[in-house]
Amino acid sequence: MIPPYCPEDAPPGEVALFHALGSSTETNGWIVLHSLAIASHVRQVEGEADFVVIAPRWGVLVIEVKSHSKVERFSDGTWKLGSQPRTSRSPFRQANEAMYSIRNYLTSHKIGLYSVPVLSAVWFTHVRARTMLPDSPEWHDWQLLGSDDLHTGAVSAILRVLAAGTAHLESRIPGFRRDHVGVNDAEALRIASVLRPKFEAAIVSGDIRCAREAQLVAFTDEQYDALDNMQHNKTVLFVGPAGSGKTWLAIEAARREIELGHTGRLLCFNRLLGQRLKLEMADNEGVRIATFHEEALRLSGRPAPSQAEHGFWQDELPERALEALLDHGEDEAADFLIVDEIQDLAREPFLDVLDLLVKDGLRAGRVLLFGDFERQAIYETGDGRALLHARMPDLTTFTLTINCRNVPRIGTVVKKLSRMEPGYRRFRRPDDGADPEFIPVPRGVDQSGALTSAVRALRAEGYSLDELVVLSPLRHGSTAETTADPWLRQTLISADGRVPRQGKLRYSTIHAFKGLDAPAVIVTDLDGTAVLNFDALLYIGLTRATDRLIALIEVQTLRATYGGNA
Missing domain, CATH: 3.40.1350 (Trna Endonuclease; Chain: A, domain 1)
Structure with a gap:
């Protein structure tokens, strides 16, 4: 449909x-x-x-x-x-x-x-x-x-x-x-x-830019209930699909703890999300903002090897940080610990470190966790949710069900393609009449031309280049990274989590952009045979768009994704 x-x-x-x-x-x-x-x-x-x-x-x-x-x-x-x-x-x-x-x-x-x-x-x-x-x-x-x-x-x-x-x-x-x-x-x-x-007639995006920003910041009744739940329970796990406001709640939770005179940490997994959190909390003292690995490096007192491999980040670095905390980390335990993207950090070595970063530990300390274990756990961590409950027997769970980010047509497409059950209970933002666009492309064909056309179509709607982002599930060799198109090479810039630069078109992997969003998103290189965890990456990539979504998707993958009911 x-x-x-x-x-x-x-x-x-x-x-x-x-x-x-x-x-x-x-x-x-x-x-x-x-x-x-x-x-x-x-x-x-x-x-x-x-x-x-x-x-x-x-x-x-x-x-x-x-x-x-x-x-x-x-x-x-x-x-x-x-x-x-x-x-x-x-x-x-x-x-x-x-x-x-x-x-x-x-x-x-x-x-x-x-x-x-x-x-x-x-x-x-x-x-x-x-x-x-x-x-x-x-x-x-x-x-x-x-x-x-x-x-x-x-x-x-x-x-x-x-x-x-x-x-x-x-x-x-x-x-x-x-x-x-x-x-x-x-x-x-x-x-x-x-x-x-x-x-199809579309509303010019520039006319709704201010309204969109106000909609994304305002809290829903469900989120106010979640904030109240924070006050009534010491340890809380907030779970919900992409777009349900988990990161905004994590930020607001940190601000409320600071207002109470407490000091603590707001940690996440992704580097780009960490940059965004630092920008959002720049005027707030009393909270340390970092990715888990940034904090672990600081605690260890040693830089990462120049060619650090997966094993270093997953095992060796947490061990170093844990040893440092056990040796001389008495002053590191803070009043509160807030963790976004907990689904990517819920594994024994990481939890051992987090346990020593909050007074009374994970079991009895002030700990607020935010995550999506159903759809956004793209790194193999085992049954992270069960592990959290084993570590924190009194952990209360609050489920978020209202989509606060996406316009309804994007959210509904994601629900259908990801087979979300029960999915979003409702969408807070109004429908603007513009459909997500899925452009079929043959496997192995350079997508530069299709990418250029997509950018121009969004620009014609009134979107500025800094409101656009190009995402890919490929860690290496994406269309944006390898294009030979002169205009694209001059315009594209790797996303770094900072305020977008005017006149520049950001690009990133889906992995790195997890937790972030943009008014208009173009997802390239969607081929179900090219990457692991494709379904999860597709879900994450599509849900980054608040208002406009264009996906360049391989023909057979499009057919398989729609399950024959497009």
């Missing part, structure tokens, strides 16, 4: 059909566009198609949905739908005009449709239209769908229309053969990608 998010104020018939198609297991390879605005309408200044179904090997069906519980057609040809005034413009004419508008636009963009059935139908979702409405030369009987079709099977009803409509075209168009009709999967993706940019 594109978008995968059905607005709450959509007509009930559209909502019912949206959920019927979106939840079906019979739509393998289908692409369904909902509420497609038509700028170049054949009759009006502009129009809209309620649904455009692109079914590989079948064809394209434009559906006009009517949700009215009462439908009347009079002898003079006029219609009365529900309480609306009588009109001479029938729903079938609406559907037909939308269909021709879409067909004309696709043809003008060199999409070959000679052997592709492009059909229209009207779906009266709340009345038994097929038995209630008489035959009429105004429409073919196969173009009429009713409430019984919705209840007995929306997919089978659509296939019936496509089959009957194709037979009609075969009888009327010389050379049109049913055994040569339809589109393949790649052509379906191309049709969808051609329709989407043309027919």
